[in-house]
Amino acid sequence: MLTGRLVANSSLANYYSWVPLPASLRHRDFRLLVTGTATSALGNAITPVALAFAVLDLGGSATELGLVVAAFALAEVVTTLFGGVLGDRLPRKLMMEGSAAASAVTQLVMAVTLIGGWATIPLLGVVGALNGCVAALSQPSSRAMTRLTVPPDHLGSAVSVRALLQTSAATVGFVAGGLLVATVGSGWAIGVDAATYAVAALCYSRLRVEQATPEGERGSIVADLREGAREVLAHQWLWLLIGQALVYHLFYGGASGVLGPIVIGDEFGRSAWGLAMGTLMAGFVVGGLVCLRWRPRRSLYVGTVLLSLTALFPLAMALSDHLWVVMLGAFLHGFGLQVFDVFWDLAIQQNVDPDKLARVYSFDMVGSFVARPLGLALTGPIALAVGMQRWLVVVGVVMGASALLALRSAEVRGLTVRPAVPSDSAQLPHLPSEPPAPVSR
Incomplete structure (x- = not known):
């Protein structure tokens, strides 16, 4: 029985050695x-x-x-x-x-x-x-x-594989x-x-995972929330980019959910809006595929630069009467946002204390999306007052400028991906680099 397991494990190792699996x-x-x-x-x-x-x-x-x-x-x-x-x-x-x-x-x-x-x-x-x-x-x-x-x-x-699979699904x-x-x-x-x-x-x-739980008596839920907030505020890159996400969703939520179907539908037909959304999702998938192989040293800086590409979609909707320009804007929006999301997630995973990680993620999610309902409610009245195309230009400028302004932070520019230290206990056995040779009978 033990011999059988060793043979099976060896076959598995040989299989993993030549199958291009992340x-x-x-x-x-x-x-x-x-x-x-x-x-x-x-x-x-x-x-x-x-x-x-x-x-x-x-x-x-x-x-x-x-x-x-x-x-x-x-x-x-x-x-x-x-x-x-x-x-x-x-x-x-x-x-x-x-x-x-x-x-x-x-x-x-x-x-x-x-x-x-x-x-x-x-x-x-x-x-x-x-x-x-x-x-x-x-x-x-x-x-x-x-x-x-x-x-x-x-x-x-x-982080890259998870983002890619969830987006594709x-x-x-x-x-x-x-x-x-x-x-x-x-x-x-x-x-x-x-x-x-x-x-x-x-x-x-x-x-089958092992999670270290804090020792000693825990404080109240409010005290835990306060501790999580302190962790967020201790990292300038963290609270600054959460604030940028708040601005993004405040402006873009209404532009996408309210104005997009109207502007694109009137200009190119209703089916064009579905095509635009599909093109945006294609940008997400391509961005995820790129992140499987590409991980620059200053990944948060690179991701934030690419995040500014999200401005191109509302600007294309407002300024172009060519459908291919709108599709290109949608693709680049999805591509830039996905690359940023992957590098953002990796930065949090590597730089936040494990015992505060869930709370930091909760502040990230709440801070990012809390203003979106307000944006959805206000977009219609504001766009009717100033004009839909004009408001889409404002949305694009705010989205692009907010991402580029975040680059003024030295922490955003200077945060680097930590070099990985192999964990021998958690890795598979040494795998040969060549496919297994056929066994002669």
């Missing part, structure tokens, strides 16, 4: 993690499409649809901070597993009520808010978990959501999301 995917726990997160991303992209048509099919207005979506967004923002505290207090594996299982139940309830014809718009709002709460509880833990599933020298690969999910709603209805589409959460919960339950 280093992080050689680790079982990381494979389980990204399978769960990518599956959840697939389902999470289906639900917004299905939920929108579910509300409209129930006779809801645009205002009622906005209230249902806002209920989910508000619950998610409020709960994320507490998810960060719990992620540093409790085992992150438990947080992720429990959150995914609870999300599967809430989405199943929503699906059953829609399929059975018992759903109402207030019920969808309540269940949606509940789902936002339970899903948000695990998000900081999920992002902090990456560091626990790979050795330090494979962390860069892990979300791209497929957006398309699948429309197809499912058109063929089987909103209820069954949301049922698929429930199934993806169940798969994720199963993946997380099989993780």
